[in-house]
Amino acid sequence: MSVVKGNYHHYYNKRDDLEERMGFFQSLWFESKVCLDIGCNDGLITAEIAQRYRPEFITGIDFDKFLIESAESRLKRARYNLAKEKVNIPLPISSINRFTPRSVKIKRATHTTAPSNAAIDEKSVTTTSSSISSMDSSPISESSCGRIYPENIAFQKKDVFELTESSGGRYDVILCLSVTKWIHLNGGDDGLLTFFDKVLSLLKVSGIFILEYQPWKSYKKRKDLTPQMEENYHKIHLLPNTFEQVLLVDYGFELLEKRYSEESASGFRRPILALRKTDRTQGRTSKIETESNSIDCLEVQKNC
Numbered sequence: 252m253s254v255v256k257g258n259y260h261h262y263y264n265k266r267d268d269l270e271e272r273m274g275f276f277q278s279l280w281f282e283s284k285v286c287l288d289i290g291c292n293d294g295l296i297t298a299e300i301a302q303r304y305r306p307e308f309i310t311g312i313d314f315d316k317f318l319i320e321s322a323e324s325r326l327k328r329a330r331y332n333l334a335k336e337k338v339n340i341p342l343p344i345s346s347i348n349r350f351t352p353r354s355v356k357i358k359r360a361t362h363t364t365a366p367s368n369a370a371i372d373e374k375s376v377t378t379t380s381s382s383i384s385s386m387d388s389s390p391i392s393e394s395s396c397g398r399i400y401p402e403n404i405a406f407q408k409k410d411v412f413e414l415t416e417s418s419g420g421r422y423d424v425i426l427c428l429s430v431t432k433w434i435h436l437n438g439g440d441d442g443l444l445t446f447f448d449k450v451l452s453l454l455k456v457s458g459i460f461i462l463e464y465q466p467w468k469s470y471k472k473r474k475d476l477t478p479q480m481e482e483n484y485h486k487i488h489l490l491p492n493t494f495e496q497v498l499l500v501d502y503g504f505e506l507l508e509k510r511y512s513e514e515s516a517s518g519f520r521r522p523i524l525a526l527r528k529t530d531r532t533q534g535r536t537s538k539i540e541t542e543s544n545s546i547d548c549l550e551v552q553k554n555c
């Protein structure tokens with residue numbers, strides 16, 4: 252299998268730092284928000300976020316068809332389990348009040364969130380067993396959010412560069428976890444900056460960009476996968492340890508959180524940044540436009 256864009260199959264069999272990465276995220280960033288996970292692989296992290304932090308909606312995209320099919324199978328299983336639990340859900344407490352021993356009533360009451368008299372809807376039903384523990388740890392109340400997992404998530408086979416921008420941006424949160432190395436090696440500095448521009452245009456003002464990037468030393472191992480990647484590798488000036496500066500100074504993002512660390516022995520403890528788009532944030536394109544506008548203005552002034 253060729254992994255020229257990092258499209259590892261069974262990636263999470265070897266990547267075992269899920270809890271550590273989830274620990275960096277704050278539920279407030281996602282609660283009731285519209286989110287995009289770029290390069291979601293088979294959707295493990297996307298699904299965990301959808302379950303634990305209850306975004307309004309999260310879309311995972313990946314250019315690899317097989318990975319998106321696996322991600323969709325995960326959702327099918329979750330929907331099937333949910334439907335099964337709905338069938339098995341106990342009757343409302345009020346209807347079993349008279350003839351059920353007290354011990355049974357208490358046990359049932361702790362295993363369902365169904366209200367005593369209301370019709371059973373999706374919000375009131377407990378979901379898959381894995382999601383129960385995750386959702387129990389979340390402090391979000393039922394009323395503060397809309398759809399819940401797996402109705403708040405979808406996957407799409409798409410290359411990030413095919414996404415079309417809408418003016419003003421459409422996402423509150425964009426995740427890009429361990430994807431930049433692949434974009435950088437395949438597209439060089441220009442490809443990477445085009446990617447940052449794309450993120451910017453898709454993000455709402457005040458939206459959050461969560462970026463986990465691979466350090467420079469890990470590029471070397473992958474540079475020979477294609478002649479183009481090798482050529483790009485040798486031309487790269489924008490080293491990963493400068494991404495933070497570029498995004499803060501040149502793009503005008505504001506830093507919310509960062510975790511800086513050396514890679515672990517398994518190679519998976521990577522720096523993560525959470526950055527907020529401000530009204531000062533602008534991409535290369537707008538900067539180039541602004542610069543050329545200002546040159547025009549200067550020339551006009553000189554002519555005057």
Ligand SMILES: C[S@@+](CC[C@H](N)C(=O)[O-])C[C@H]1O[C@@H](n2cnc3c(N)ncnc32)[C@H](O)[C@@H]1O
Pocket residue numbers: 256257258259262289290291292293296312313314315318409410411412427428429430433434
């Ligand atoms: C190393 S995996 C990381 C998966 C996941 N984000 C995580 O950190 O757990 C990189 C993923 O990015 C995807 N990818 C790389 N370039 C992409 C692009 N231009 N558009 C969409 N997906 C891309 C690959 O297919 C792969 O699944």
